[in-house]
Amino acid sequence: MANNNNNNSMASSMAAREEIEALLRRQQQLVTQLRALVLPSLLRDNVGGESAELAVQLFDDVIGCNTSAVSSLLRAGGSLFGAEPAVDDKSLVRKKMLNRAISPGEIRMKEEEQTRPVRSVATKRRRKDGKRSRSLVTNVPHYDGHQWRKYGQKNINGMQHSRSYYRCTYKERNCSATKTVQEQDHNRSSFSYGDETVKYTVVYYGHHTCNGENISNGNVDLPQLVSMDLDQTVEEMARMTTYQAQEFDEGDLDVPALLEVLDNPLLNWDMW
DNA sequence: GAAATTTGACCGAC
């Protein structure tokens, strides 16, 4: 009897925890998207300067607070909400799928992903120059505040889509920054709900030593969203936000990487 | 004509 009560309260605590966690993560996404929308407008309208810098700081502070809240929640998970029972990956996937009313076919696909052999770190090829890298998942891969020139494209083993290679436009100024853009396989992305949102994995290598001259002179490369009329931009962002909410999955959220979505000189490149 | 992109070849890590 007492056991039943315990189980019930544990279950409701876990549900509450999951709900809070989901809300916090959703908040992170929204702020990050708002940041990506607002800052380029400041730069484009040449409002820039201190206002833009302050805006970057404020957005980062908000996201930072949110990240801390999620971390605290996860750390306190055991004591506050009761330790989660150990489950194997497959049953976890099933649980997640059931909570989201996903079809058995998709469950099978996800299970296959779990059992698919993963290329070990040791077998990964090292870049020739050994540059450090950061990665993020985004649906606006070209939108990072820098100007890039494509210098290559390759079909990658096991990937449906080819990978594109970009280097900083200001390479002649000794800027060694490069990035790769890889469209994610449609059926490998997080659980989708029938939408057709395309996601890209963007990996950045090296430092920008061009000091973002492209931005300071107002000649910012603002592909896709920012090149649209403002009304259209807001409308588009709202649409994207909806999709993000629908397909949200905890595995997708890489907050440090998202913090660099607007990867311009207003951010401190030396911090990584 | 300049700048950007494409694409096959090459290089080097594994």
Add this chain to the structure above:
DNA sequence: GTCGGTCAAATTTC
């Protein structure tokens, strides 16, 4: 030998 990353000539775009 395979494969990911880069180079550079050819092609396309503005």
